[in-house]
Amino acid sequence: MRLAFMGSPDFAVPALRALHAAGHEIAAVYCQPPRPAGRGQKETPCPVHRAALDLGLPVRTPARLRRDAAEHDAFAALDLDAAVVAAYGLILPRAMLDAPRRGCINIHASLLPRWRGAAPIHAAILAGDRETGITIMRMEEGLDTGPMLLAEAMPIAPDATAGALHDALAAMGARLVLRALAEDPAAIPQPEAGVTYAPKLTKADGRLDWAAEAAALERRVRALNPWPGTFFDHGGEQVRVLAARVEPGAGVPGMLLDDAGLVATGTAALRLLRLQRPGRAAQDADAFLRGFALPRGTVLG
Structure with missing residues (x-):
């Protein structure tokens, strides 16, 4: 043909x-x-x-x-x-x-x-x-x-x-x-x-709104991987979130509930599992947090 x-x-x-x-x-x-x-x-x-x-x-x-x-x-x-x-x-x-x-x-x-x-x-x-x-x-x-x-x-x-x-x-x-x-x-x-x-996506769609439900945020992390990617602001950097998991937890949306990457959301909490700084290699959360501390009580942007 x-x-x-x-x-x-x-x-x-x-x-x-x-x-x-x-x-x-x-x-x-x-x-x-x-x-x-x-x-x-x-x-x-x-x-x-x-x-x-x-x-x-x-x-x-x-x-x-x-x-x-x-x-x-x-x-x-x-x-x-x-x-x-x-x-x-x-x-x-x-x-x-x-x-x-x-x-x-x-x-x-x-x-x-x-x-x-x-x-x-x-x-x-x-x-x-x-x-x-x-x-x-x-x-x-x-x-x-x-x-x-x-x-x-x-x-x-x-x-x-x-x-x-x-x-x-x-x-x-x-x-x-x-x-x-x-x-x-x-x-x-x-x-x-x-x-x-399904409208066209932009990079701005990747910003994580911690007031949303944890389940919706987890889906956003997967839905925007690899492009445009999801991210939060901290320490003057945009940190990419490549994988996450819903877990129990409650607090001010965006607040770290422990020292291992558990973030309070609008409903439940989101465990950050894989992260990446600009210009750096992606890392599992435990390795990432050894070089980029996110202590309990920090509120992410």
């Missing part, structure tokens, strides 16, 4: 590699343009760009699509059977959605209509959902509103981080999109009930 692939982050790479390995003809790979990264702010291609070059595939990196008629014409000229989209990062205009014979097929990391939007993996953990999954859908102009072709669920483990769930869902998405292309299942409209949205 003659395809275009449209994706940018690590989540999309397994699908690109699976499509290539399955023998599909990938006429073009679309991804976000290279961006400055690292200490030297060197222009760096995104993960899909790097994977496409590794596979010897042609890459296109338009900065915008919506009002670029030349890009629309170039896409139509590819004469595609379908386009596979996975976390591309640009909105596709109607002219491009309609160009492939079987349309544009999206790999979405939730069980639609729950968690439409930019951060469905994080949102599922934050909400305490017990399961998530992949939905393969045919795209339309609305935000993740298109009819569904395939869906498959997976449980969310009690200790799952966004990073671990991301990798499992990326592999599932690669497998399911191959099925969707091979089987061409009937499209089923999404239910009107149960729609929720």
Whole structure:
């Protein structure tokens, strides 16, 4: 089948590699343009760009699509059977959605209509959902509103981080999109009930609000690991919290209840298990606290 692939982050790479390995003809790979990264702010291609070059595939990196008629014409000229989209990062205009014979097929990391939007993996953990999954859908102009072709669920483990769930869902998405292309299942409209949205996250979302419930804070630590990460302020530094556990305890929210990293919250307490200072390696709490004391009675920011 003659395809275009449209994706940018690590989540999309397994699908690109699976499509290539399955023998599909990938006429073009679309991804976000290279961006400055690292200490030297060197222009760096995104993960899909790097994977496409590794596979010897042609890459296109338009900065915008919506009002670029030349890009629309170039896409139509590819004469595609379908386009596979996975976390591309640009909105596709109607002219491009309609160009492939079987349309544009999206790999979405939730069980639609729950968690439409930019951060469905994080949102599922934050909400305490017990399961998530992949939905393969045919795209339309609305935000993740298109009819569904395939869906498959997976449980969310009690200790799952966004990073671990991301990798499992990326592999599932690669497998399911191959099925969707091979089987061409009937499209089923999404239910009107149960729609929720997962907005894009920023680094500010990682600040821990100690007045919240301990269970919600523990989920936030997992949901924002590895990015954007959760943190608190102390001693003029932002200290990252990489792992935590809910334990009994009560006190002023943010106050250390012992010398081993037990923090009072709005309800119960949170045991800090793994921490990281800026520019330093991550450490388990006992090792971290030997070099960065957080004594009982300290109130964290």
